[in-house]
Amino acid sequence: MARSKNYQDPKLEEKLKDRKYYATDSNPDFLKEVEKIGQTIAHMCYQCGTCTGSCPSAPRSSYRIRLFMRKAVLGLEEEALTDPDLWLCTTCYSCTDRCPRDIAPTDVIMAMRNLAAKRDIVPRNFLQTVQLIYKSGHGVPNNDVNRAARVKLGLEAEPETTHKYPEYIPGIQKIIDHYELKAKADRLVAQGE
């Protein structure tokens, strides 16, 4: 565990905080859980960086998939699950396609998000997405701009989805309710307000 310097000034305490990695920071069960949920051999990562080099998020953010792999291997649960970067993966699977160790880093991220969600750590936009899907069947619902564009291209204004067949929305709601996801999203969004 990081040692406190006992500065009186909280700003100074934060600035000069102990950043060493201690064996006690590691929770070995974290790696096991990530591997179980993600169904991938995260512990075989040799830190080559092919994943980050392939990642469309990396050049635009501080998100480094390789570092999450490292944190999985070392069991740095707190650091991984509380890092907002965890939510910057687009799940494009480029890293999974190219990883020379045949690991699925994408699925490691998904596993970590699952674990974070269990601890109610989910960014607001993700919660709102849940609410939108519950309501419309879409994370990104159709809108007037899209409708106009579709008509211009000779398509029907609404696509062949719940937009055209809203009678299927109750089915989707049933699935989401089964996992109590909507209730959770509502609760967390309300808490945040």
Place this chain on the structure above:
Amino acid sequence: MAEVNKKEEQPRIGVFVCHCGTNIAGSVNIQDVMDYAKTLPNVAVSDEYQYMCSTPGQGKIADAIKEHNLTGIVVAACSPRLHEPTFRNATKAGGLNPFRFEMANIREQNSWVHMHQPEEATEKAKDAVRIAVAKASKLEDLYPKSVPVEKTAMVVGGGVGGMQAALDLADAGIKTYLVEKTPTIGGRMSQLDKTFPTLDCSQCILTPKMVDVFRNENIELLTYTEVEEVAGYIGNFDVTLRKKARGVITPDEAEAKGIVGGGCTGCGDCVAVCPVIKPNPFELGMAPRKAIYVYHPQVVPLIYTVDFDSCVKCGLCVEACGDKKAIDLEMEDELMTVKVGTVVLATGYEIFPIEKKFEWGYKNFDNVITSLEFERLICASGPTGGKLIRPSDGDKPKKVAFVLCAGSRDTTGIGKPYCSRFCCMYSLKHAHQIIEKMPGAIPYIFYMDIRSFGKMYEEFYYRIQDEGAKFIRGRVANITEDPETKNLYVHAEDTLLGRPVDLEVDMVVLAAAIQPTAETEKTRRLFGVSCSQDGWLLEAHPKLNPCGTTTAGVYLAGVCQGPKDIPDTVAQAEGAASAASIPIHKGEVELEPYFAQCIEEKCAGCGLCVPQCPYSALALVEKDGRTVMQVTEAKCKGCGTCGGFCPGGAIWMQHFATPQIVAQIDAFLLGGEQ
């Protein structure tokens, strides 16, 4: 021949249980197994020891034989592959025939796999001991057969490894056939420009060796020749070779045909007139050759070759050759058979088809090349006269990226799981060559680890870094191309900075993985050699017998056994040559006496067994007015096919005889009850 109907003697067996430190004793209760052995029929004594293979352990066996007048020995320990010879010697030292020994494997097949089940492991060990005792009670005296060894050797593959092995064998006074499938010896090393870490010119150090091979009186050099068939066994291999039609005869061959002063002199007059143009594989297709060709000017032997696949038989070359009459466009393949005592395989490697990793764009982007192509481009005798140029426009590159581990250390299935072992070092060499030859040019080395493990290799790494090479720690994710400029963008993560890189360069060199050659599988089957999972030829033991194979009389040298650089290739070649010369210098080898024997009283002379034998070891003969089967012991491999087949039960498989095997099965199924 062994006595088949032995006089009944009451067997007296000694059982010795080994602890192997804690390897066995960690999960098997040794005392229990030992006490149990005492209760078994025919067991006269049972004992245990920390390490049965040690001198005191072996001493126990020899002493017990004398003290208890034993007729058979059982050691319950490791695998017979490891210590059967050891305990046979101990049995012999005690005055028994060494084949009166039987081993129960309670380590590899027991304690190591049942590490966490001590009770079950102990029960299984008792089963193994009981079965071994049953067999030991029925063992008989056997005598290995000595066969004379042909005083000649063969080396397959004329790269630096094969050449070194042939030279050593020849210098040891052994006539050696060096078989090379291409028209010249030299292998990959003759394609290289310089060699790390000393940077000697590859051809300059190789050519003298090639000439030595050519001149050595004990070496019969057979280029453009392949192995067609192999029969026989250690000491007596009959190898059939296919001398491919070369279309050109040597001065010696000309003389034999009575053409005075004829044969190929290597003048090259034929090349000038040949109308057919093909890519030269030696230059990796980057330079042309004619249908009549040599790979390069230093080939050995300096004899031209006609590529009959592309020759149009216009006959212009024959005219140009004139009185030398060296060219014969009607030449056909010839088969020849040679007898050799031992064989060294040195068939080398090829480059993994790196275009399969399509993210790096090889064969798609003009300016992405492989390291072997780099060697040819930077070499003064190469297709560009040693000028490194971009294939797209012939410009000199100013920034060159090197992609290490390209296809190596890759477990995706598209690529090779192993480290190709010399790419780190030759890429450092390439970086040096760029800095030296092209002032201002910068090499960027994308790496995961720099493996500079050899003598003076780390120092070489230091030197290249000092010269200005840039090292970026990160495996290249992908490469993109600007379709206008044909410049390349290398995408990776600089893992030490923790930032993605996008580096624009003029050229990319892929340090592509290597793999066993396409014909390795065929060659290994011909010689009965195994391969490891990744296809490289398998040594007899990775540490203690790295040059031998599991086929007696066949040895390995160079990269065909696994990736290795020139120093390691030459070292292994010398080891293989030494190992291959031992049976030849001994003059005879002992064969395990596991031969089939005909019980003549029972043999009906039906001959049905004869075609069953995969090694043609059986024949019908006339004996005392009857037709009976006879085994050529030296040919029999003891596979047991005939023994299991004979309808009259007239074939006795020594050391694996029916009563012995039945006793083992009974012991297992009946749990020791009779």
